[in-house]
Amino acid sequence: MIRSVRNPLIQAVRRLHRSSGRLDQGRLLLEGTHLLQEALGLGLRPELVLATPDWLSRHGALSQQLPDSSRLRTASPEVLAAAATTRHPDGVLLTLAVADLPTPAAGASPPDxxxxxxxxxxxxxxxxxxxxxxxxxxxxxxxxxxxxxxxxxxxxxxxxxxxxxxxxxxxxxxxxxxxxxxxxxxxxxxxxxxxxxxxxxxxxxxxxxxxxxxxxxxxxxxxxxxxxxxxxxxxxxxxxxxxxxxxxxxxxxxxxxxxxxxxxxxxxxx
CATH class of the missing domain: 3.40.1280.10 (SPOUT methyltransferase, trefoil knot domain)
Known part of the structure; x- marks a missing residue:
C-alpha cells in the first residue's frame, strides 16, 4: 500500500500530467475504470495500474484481466487522488507506453x-x-x-x-x-x-x-x-x-x- 505522495512512483505518475513529462517518460496517463476497460479491449498492456483497495474489491474480475507484464499497486484514496488529474477519481489509474499506441503502417497506401x-x-x-x-x-x-x-x-x-x-x-x-x-x-x-x-x-x-x-x-x-x-x-x-x-x-x-x-x-x- 502506497501511503505517501512523496513515493517515487507517485511522483513519476504526477509528471505525466504535463506534456514534458509524457515526452521524457514515453508514457501517458489514463484515469478511470472505463479507460482501463477500453485499453484492455484494444489489447493494450498497461505498464502500471494504481488502484485503491475499495476499487479492487469492486472490480476483482477486471483486475484479473491485466496482462502478466502489468504492475498492479494499491494506494490510499488520498494518494491516488494526488496522482490523478480529476477532482473525484473513481479509484484507478494506469500508464501506457506511447510506443504501444497504433501507428500507420510503414509504406502503406494513401488512406481512404x-x-x-x-x-x-x-x-x-x-x-x-x-x-x-x-x-x-x-x-x-x-x-x-x-x-x-x-x-x-x-x-x-x-x-x-x-x-x-x-x-x-x-x-x-x-x-x-x-x-x-x-x-x-x-x-x-x-x-x-x-x-x-x-x-x-x-x-x-x-x-x-x-x-x-x-x-x-x-x-x-x-x-x-x-x-x-x-x-x-x-x-x-x-x-x-x-x-x-x-x-x-x-x-x-x-x-x-x-x-x-x-x-x-x-x-x-x-
Missing amino acids: FVLALDRLQDPGNLGTLLRTALAAGVERVWLAEGADPLQPKVLRASSGAALALPIERMTAPELLSRLAGAQACGVQLVAAMVPEVAGEVRPYWELDWCRPTVLLLGNEGAGLAPELARLADRWVTIPHSPAVESLNVAAAAALLLLERPRQAHGRPGP
Missing part, C-alpha cells in the same frame, strides 16, 4: 479517409472530434500543432477513441506537405468553411464523400490557415441560421464526418 486538424486548441473539442472520427471510420488523424492528444483531458473526452486511432502530430509546414502528397495520389482535400466565405462553397451533402477524402478543420478562433484553404479541392459548409456566427468545431465535425457513412449506406446526396 483522414481527418486533418489545423492548430485545434481545446482539449475537450479534440477528444470529442476523435470519438466522432472513430465512429465515422476515419483511418488516420493528422494534427498540425495545437492541443496534445495524449493529455488526460483529451483521453477522457474521447472515451478511449484516442487509443484506437493512428494519430500523427506535425508542424503546419509538414501538414501542408502531407496534404499535397495525398492530393497527388488522387485524394480529395475538403475544407470546412463558414457559410458566408467568399468563393465557391457548397453545402456539405452535395459532395461525394465516398471518394478517398481528407477533411480539413481549422482552429476554433482563426479557422483554417489560408494556405490550407487554398490547397483544398472543395470547400463545404453547413448552412445555418445567421443568429450564430459559426458552429462549434466538434459539433460541425459530427455532421461532416458522418455524412460519409450516410452516403455509403445507400443514401447519397443530391
